[in-house]
Amino acid sequence: MPSMLTLVFRKLKVGSKPQKEESSMAPQPDASQQRVQPPKKQRSDFEFGKILGEGSYSEVVQATEKTTRKEYAIKVLLKRQMIRENKQKYVMRERDVLTRLNHPFFVKLYFTFQDKDRLYFGLSLAKRGELLPYIHKVGSFDECTTRFYSAEIILALEHMHSLGIIHRDLKPENILLNEDWHIQITDFGSAKILEADSSDGIVRANSFVGTAQYVSPELLTTNRTERVEKSASKCSDLWALGAIIYQLLAGLPPFRAGTEYLIFQKILKLEYVFPDGFPEKARDLVQKLLVIDPKKRLGCDECGGYPKLKAHPFFQGVDWDNIHKQTPPALKPFTMLDGEEIHSDYYVDDFNILTPNSLSDVFEKINTNETENEKTHSKKYVLDHSSEERAHLLSKQEKDVKWHQFVEGNLILKMGLVDKRKGLFARRRQLLLTEGPHLYYVDPENMVLKGEIPWSRTLKVEAKNFKTFFVHTPNRTYYLIDPEGYALEWCRAIDEMMHYTYQA
Ligand code: ADE
Numbered sequence: 215m216p217s218m219l220t221l222v223f224r225k226l227k228v229g230s231k232p233q234k235e236e237s238s239m240a241p242q243p244d245a246s247q248q249r250v251q252p253p254k255k256q257r258s259d260f261e262f263g264k265i266l267g268e269g270s271y272s273e274v275v276q277a278t279e280k281t282t283r284k285e286y287a288i289k290v291l292l293k294r295q296m297i298r299e300n301k302q303k304y305v306m307r308e309r310d311v312l313t314r315l316n317h318p319f320f321v322k323l324y325f326t327f328q329d330k331d332r333l334y335f336g337l338s339l340a341k342r343g344e345l346l347p348y349i350h351k352v353g354s355f356d357e358c359t360t361r362f363y364s365a366e367i368i369l370a371l372e373h374m375h376s377l378g379i380i381h382r383d384l385k386p387e388n389i390l391l392n393e394d395w396h397i398q399i400t401d402f403g404s405a406k407i408l409e410a411d412s413s414d415g416i417v418r419a420n421s422f423v424g425t426a427q428y429v430s431p432e433l434l435t436t437n438r439t440e441r442v443e444k445s446a447s448k449c450s451d452l453w454a455l456g457a458i459i460y461q462l463l464a465g466l467p468p469f470r471a472g473t474e475y476l477i478f479q480k481i482l483k484l485e486y487v488f489p490d491g492f493p494e495k496a497r498d499l500v501q502k503l504l505v506i507d508p509k510k511r512l513g514c515d516e517c518g519g520y521p522k523l524k525a526h527p528f529f530q531g532v533d534w535d536n537i538h539k540q541t542p543p544a545l546k547p548f549t550m551l552d553g554e555e556i557h558s559d560y561y562v563d564d565f566n567i568l569t570p571n572s573l574s575d576v577f578e579k580i581n582t583n584e585t586e587n588e589k590t591h592s593k594k595y596v597l598d599h600s601s602e603e604r605a606h607l608l609s610k611q612e613k614d615v616k617w618h619q620f621v622e623g624n625l626i627l628k629m630g631l632v633d634k635r636k637g638l639f640a641r642r643r644q645l646l647l648t649e650g651p652h653l654y655y656v657d658p659e660n661m662v663l664k665g666e667i668p669w670s671r672t673l674k675v676e677a678k679n680f681k682t683f684f685v686h687t688p689n690r691t692y693y694l695i696d697p698e699g700y701a702l703e704w705c706r707a708i709d710e711m712m713h714y715t716y717q718a
Contacts, residue, residue, distance in 0.1 A: 257329060285339045288337070293331055308335075308402040311407065315379070319366055319399060344387050344390055345386040345390070349386060349461065350690055354636075364459050365537055367399075371452070372520045374451075378408040378409075380408065380447065381404070382406060385425050447514075453503065456502075488500075495526075546561045547684060549682065551681070593714075594707070615629075616661075630704075631658065632696050633694070633695040635693040635694075641664075643655040650669075675705045682701055
């Protein structure tokens with residue numbers, strides 16, 4: 215006998231038309247009008263590849279249909295686990311929402327099927343994956359890139375809200391990028407469909423939904439009746455939008471703390487600051503979105519709705535009707551120095567690949583300051599010591615150098631204070647290049663090892679000027695500023711180490 219879940223799942227059909235809950239009362243089309251449904255797909259129709267994402271009762275797996283070679287992201291949900299966690303309602307709602315959405319900025323649900331243990335949702339494969347790792351990779355987005363992606367998110371929200379759907383867990387992990395670098399919003403497991411009779415667009419939910427950093431204050435407060443009720447409306451998604459715009463430009467979300475509880479406290483007190491260099495118009499926009507009273511948030515119905523949000527000066531010049539046809543700005547590592555954007559000469563094409571930007575030759579100019587002879591033949595940092603010499607240097611280092619405790623017995627080849635930047639935030643660090651090779655960085659105030667820049671064959675160093683240099687690694691570009699002006703020396707030392715390690 216089919217389980218209740220199986221029956222409910224069968225009742226819902228994927229198609230372009232939204233399914234009404236009360237559809238059993240609606241007149242049914244006669245047989246001649248009924249479309250012939252293609253046969254249900256099954257697991258064996260697909261070759262499954264890598265896991266793209268994992269949850270407690272589901273995972274998203276890359277899959278290729280054997281007959282058509284079409285690629286999908288298939289969300290596989292474990293029925294038993296889902297029932298144990300009492301999540302059936304959310305799964306069905308996710309399917310219902312995906313069926314209603316019909317817009318390029320959302321993943322599309324192409325098909326569903328099930329077997330004894332699992333449900334399968336065949337979704338569009340967003341080839342470039344999540345937005346979040348790209349923020350981490352480049353530190354933060356420049357104004358032009360932020361404007362473009364914020365505009366796409368707004369168009370997606372406008373469509374979704376016009377259908378009475380609220381996402382309730384909007385965050386950079388749920389914003390995917392397709393092959394052409396346009397957004398595709400996903401994960402409607404927390405979504406809500408507003409009932410037609412809910413005039414204020416507010417629904418009550420019993421449990422906290424969302425992710426701490428992006429959750430709006432109204433979901434955290436106790437209402438007048440002293441019963442803990444959490445209200446989610448379209449405005450909750452607008453709060454999340456404000457937090458995301460802040461993060462795109464600054465590199466980190468506005469409300470940060472060691473625990474969820476402390477993050478919630480900050481949200482309720484609207485306790486956040488803009489780092490130096492945060493663009494003025496964007497600051498004004500974020501301030502109008504991160505507003506405690508949901509009805510006073512720019513973009514909500516009470517504040518002029520989407521037309522007012524789209525007319526904000528930050529979006530000046532955006533061609534709202536054609537954005538999906540435009541080529542998104544290339545993601546490029548960059549940092550701000552003295553109010554100016556300093557861009558890398560590489561752009562992020564894929565995770566391990568930094569593609570040189572052919573329009574710029576700054577990198578060449580700086581790196582040819584030294585003659586080829588100097589670069590390839592004279593070594594300054596990486597010397598071939600005899601074992602006696604090395605032992606002597608190491609014992610001297612142990613006695614005289616306070617940073618010795620952090621370098622795991624390796625000989626330090628170059629060290630110095632740098633400002634390590636992440637988005638618009640900077641921290642003073644002692645950078646230590648050692649044998650190994652390693653590039654350790656230490657918090658000099660608290661004398662704590664904070665981390666290491668990971669070495670690999672693909673590490674690339676790029677000098678921008680006498681103070682600024684970038685270290686590109688597959689997952690992250692490190693922006694380093696040497697206040698003493700020895701950026702070129704750092705690049706030389708790191709290049710020497712690269713040459714010694716991989717070409718010797
Ligand atoms: N991760 C989660 N869902 C995905 C999708 N549809 N495409 C690519 N990566 C994903």
